[in-house]
Amino acid sequence: MANTNREKLFTEFPPVSTEQWEAVITTDLKGADYDRKLVWKTAEGFNVRPYYRAENLDGLKFLGSEAGVFPYVRGTRAHNRWLIHQTVIVKDVKEANAVALKILMAGVNSLEFKITSETFTAEELDTLLNEISIKDIELTFSGEKMAHVAELVLAKIEKEKLPADEIHLNFCIDPLVKNLTKKGAFCSPNGQTCFEKLAELIRKAKPYKHVRMVTVSGHIFSNSGSTIVEELAFALAAGHDYLVRLMDMGFSVDEAAKTIRFSLAITSNYFMEMAKLRAGRMLWANIVKAYNPEKNCACKMFTHAVTSSWNQTAYDPYVNMLRGTTEAMSATIAGIHSLEVTPFNAAFEDPNDFSMRIARNVELLLKHEAHFDQVVDPAGGSYYIENLTQSIATEAWKLFREIEEKGGYTAAYESGFIVERVKASAAAKDKSIATRRLILLGANQYPNFTEVASKDLTEKAVTRTESEGNTLTPYRGAMAFEEMRLHVDRSGKEPKAFMLTCGSLAMARARSQFSCNFFACAGIKVIDNTFFKSVEEGVKAALESKAEIVVVCASDDDYAEVAPKVKELLGGKAILVVAGAPACTPELEAQGIKNFINVKSNVLETLKFYLKEMGI
Template structure:
């Protein structure tokens, strides 16, 4: 039996070197450039190889650490991957919010987030009503409010003492964050000195609540403004370091500040990159804290994650359920402390009982059926994820140091460095969506042809806000990546017209079907009603069918070789009675243009701008 244990699987096979693998790959590439074809260069700023091997792990220092071991790259925990299932409740009426909280606590939630859109101070009586019947030692209680909520800590502690609660057992947070307010408004709530002085007072008051976080470092504002994962992490680190530096200068204890901080990150759809981001976040924050003399056991990052709002869409909104689920998987595998799955309809209306339940159940399924909470750091040892962790950590640390060289977060933000970096990334992401290099399912690719916009969707929900020019600097502006396409389709839906795009399919079967499918998807992104056909026997038959259908746009779909004959014939027969479009970029394009044909659509088209042009021609 002992001998059997020493048997190595596949020992009879000779090892294959990386050079041998690459040689085979290069043969398959048939002369194509390896770097251009197979090496991914994400916006994060580093290259990702097509495959990784054990030899790539040799220089990764973080592999020596175990779960629960400083610098916590693998987890803050040692024996489980449990996280808190959080659901946020919009508080417009404290009694109604309390009733909803009591209801969802019976449905699997163990973390409550009370969200206040008003900056009015909460009274003691209102807090009593809000928390009535809720055991604050059994569930986590979080308050999401504006920067004027600094008195909430005192109010909350007073209530806990009045109720005879053991303060050491209370878990939760207040997302007090002057730097978040600065980032989103371009101005301080009062002034810079008062902001940090008030923060110091809050932290001192919260010392009576050792498991309660009162200072928020909100990386989600960067993500939802279009940043990369590296930028979100780096700027969040810079924001956290700013608090540490300013508050310790005021005499605060670095350990007390560290214990008061909770990081709030978004989770994008980049599945493996996000797993690596959270692992890198814990490691880098521990590195920052040691520079302030914080002990290793106190250098754990408290991380709350929220699925991406930037990725959500108002068209085909049920796809948001899929997005939220895969994003939740990334966060859970990465070992976050708590997680909110944003309901699928949050982008355009107050969430419903159904959408809340689906969002909540996404996490419960990951726990109760997939058992994601049973294994600590299940991604450990993956060559890909371990390499991504190191790459993100390196890139984020370099950007963090760049911010520090500029004087820290406030100085960098005041100078416009943060805004400029994120704006440049957001423009690239927008262009990728406009040209369909990045797919937003149901919006810029594979739209639901028969969908009519939900009645709850307003123009405001799909309109990107302008940056605010505050007293300090220009603000960041959260938006959603799909907004430009949504506005395009919304304009058609509300125009009172029902423009039709007709597919004049003719010639080679494979090419006409492929191009018809492409063109249908193309025009449906703008809300045009597409009319497809398996194929016409002649151009005349196709043109007559298009005119009978009263088509506004006629798209000829054929092969490159056949376009030289079919396209001019169809163009002449239409005689300007519809916009004539050629699907593809045929070699004879210049010849066709010489004959008056000017409209071509292909995979190289800027779909957004092209469709805007057609809307203008259609008088929409």
């Protein structure tokens, strides 16, 4: 009976072919261009279809593999229990120790100490780790003089005779990415001194199975404006360079691979980031496999993820909590070893108890309430995500091969190739932000109208530091808007934009809302109005408000008559702006009306122009 019912159910829903879907779509488009309307042309170098079906999985060779099985697309383990990672900035060792103990009791099981001193001592290390059970957590060290710090830590665990199999340590030693991108060149020819010291440390750490000396800082590319494909390809190329250099220094491929850890940024590109992590595992597995390791476990990509700092905002900073949450979801669904959610206030101040707790709680909620750790690769089998995985893998592999043809990561970097690629991508993103094709809530769209910068928000926090020479400097995409808005907030003036709504009510309100968001992005106080029955009434109210800018908000059909009348009644006492791009624009311009704002405007440059006109 059950089988009969099932058969009846399926006969009620006959299969629909792709041709039938396409025919309906073509009809609905009413002659519009299919590719322009529905196909997403990504910055990563491939196009994304409006929908995917089972037939789009044909030819994907990696399908059918399981989690924990080569090539590890679905994960390097048969479970999804990631570590909750949090960083403590070490300025005072006693204070840092107190913070560390507190967060360890609050759910953190992967602790990072960022050392700020260049003269860190063994005594300070003892104080820093006081009452912390090293064998019960994962410890990571980053910051200054990492080789020296690694020496101290290895000496401490050896002195205390801690069980070798229970020690989990990571050191952020990264001469290829972190050091090279900051300085543009090695401190010694070809980095020989750095790698000799690195090899010495790896040999010292040999008794400990879970110590990783190298961290490939792939997040630097993402936070400097790279695309997802570029971040992945450059990180893989740097990892491969480490692999080859260490093998040349006498290490087996197994030994070299097991000392490499990848740190990747997770942006708000929700599904693409899932696909990136899945593609990354597959590509790294094949890279290592090419050197014939003794065991496949050497092919596993050891991945730490950190939510993006590039898209954080200093204005309306609580929106960063939303960004961090969706980014954490991308990472945990895709599968990682550990994850750090960047505190929402990290863009403009050192994280505090509250911001660190909120960041921590994102992961705790995903584990204990959403149970993300109970499901392995839930994205597996999705027509869309499997195709994204393939597309990202294909493009990243092309770029990886291009780097190898240039002589490997070091040669490609020193030639300027990598910096040029990242800067070009960053420039494209900057333009998209300026024109609002890329939205950063609270910065270039839907700002908090009533927010004024606090005294604690410094110019340094919102001013981009331009990289010099062959270097990369991470920045935030919102900085250009924030710098402009902070300048207004600190100008001692309160510029105002008055919305003169008239004509067609529906269009007047729509354009008023658009214009309010437009001008508020610069910290200009917006005076919105429901509707004026006449132009005279609107102009009278505008003049009484003493607003420096008056924005006419009406329908395209109304502007030919309304805009010139507003101009006449204003008598040059305010800057007149027309909201929209009406067909009568040439006629209006001929009458001296020069200012228009619409969806195609470069918002950043337009706002700077109006601020200059107002003497700010």
